[in-house]
Amino acid sequence: MEGMDIRRMQECDLPAVLAIQADLSFQTWTSGHFKTEILDVNYSMPWVLNSDTIEAYVVFKILGDEAELCSIATRRSAQRKGCAFYLLQKALAELQSRGVVREFLEVRRSNQSAQALYRKCGFGECGMRRKYYPDGEDALVMVRDHASHEL
Ligand SMILES: CC(C)(COP(=O)(O)OP(=O)(O)OC[C@H]1O[C@@H](n2cnc3c(N)ncnc32)[C@H](O)[C@@H]1OP(=O)(O)O)[C@@H](O)C(=O)NCCC(=O)NCCS
Numbered sequence: 001m002e003g004m005d006i007r008r009m010q011e012c013d014l015p016a017v018l019a020i021q022a023d024l025s026f027q028t029w030t031s032g033h034f035k036t037e038i039l040d041v042n043y044s045m046p047w048v049l050n051s052d053t054i055e056a057y058v059v060f061k062i063l064g065d066e067a068e069l070c071s072i073a074t075r076r077s078a079q080r081k082g083c084a085f086y087l088l089q090k091a092l093a094e095l096q097s098r099g100v101v102r103e104f105l106e107v108r109r110s111n112q113s114a115q116a117l118y119r120k121c122g123f124g125e126c127g128m129r130r131k132y133y134p135d136g137e138d139a140l141v142m143v144r145d146h147a148s149h150e151l
Contacts, residue, residue, distance in 0.1 A: 004083075009048050009057060009059075014035070016053060020054065020075045026073055046059040047060075049086065056087050058084075058088060059072070067103045072084060092146075104141065106139035106141055108140075109140055
C-alpha cells in the first residue's frame with residue numbers, strides 16, 4: 001500500500017465517501033450517519049485509506065470489549081488491490097490494542113465478495129438474522145475472536 005495512509009475520517013472526506021457508496025449503489029449510510037461517527041471520538045473508529053483520493057473506508061463502533069463493523073467499502077476502480085484487507089487488518093490491530101477482544105458484523109447473504117474478505121480476515125459465521133435488510137434479505141452474522149487469530 002505504498003503512498004497510502006490511514007487516518008480518521010473527517011467531515012471534509014464525506015463527499016468522497018458518499019460518492020463511493022453512490023457509485024457502488026451501496027447507500028446504506030447518509031452524511032448524518034457518518035457525521036455522528038466522526039464526532040464520537042471515544043466509541044467510534046471511522047477510518048479512511050487515502051492516497052490522492054479516498055480509496056476505501058471502514059467504520060467500527062466500540063461496545064465495551066467488543067466492536068461492531070458498521071460499514072466498509074472500496075472505491076470501484078480501486079477494488080481487488082488489497083485496499084479493504086489492508087484497512088481492515090490495521091483497524092483490527094488498533095481495536096486489539098484498545099482492549100477489544102472480538103468483532104461482529106452483519107453481511108447480506110448474497111454478498112460473496114464481502115464474505116470472502118471477512119473470512120480472509122479471520123471472521124467466521126456465527127448466526128443468521130432473517131429478513132434483516134429492508135428488502136427482506138437475510139443477514140449472516142460473523143464474528144472474529146482475537147484470542148484465536150494472530151494479526
Ligand atoms: C467488499 C469490498 C469492501 C472488498 O474491497 P476490496 O478492496 O476490493 O477487497 P480486497 O482487494 O482487499 O480483497 C481482499 C479479499 O476479499 C475477497 N474479495 C474481494 N473482492 C472480491 C470479489 N469481487 N470476489 C470474490 N472475493 C473478493 C477476496 O478474498 C480478497 O482476497 P484475494 O484478493 O486474496 O482473493 C468491496 O468489494 C466493496 O466495496 N463492496 C461494496 C460494499 C460492500 O459490499 N461492503 C460490505 C458490506 S457488509
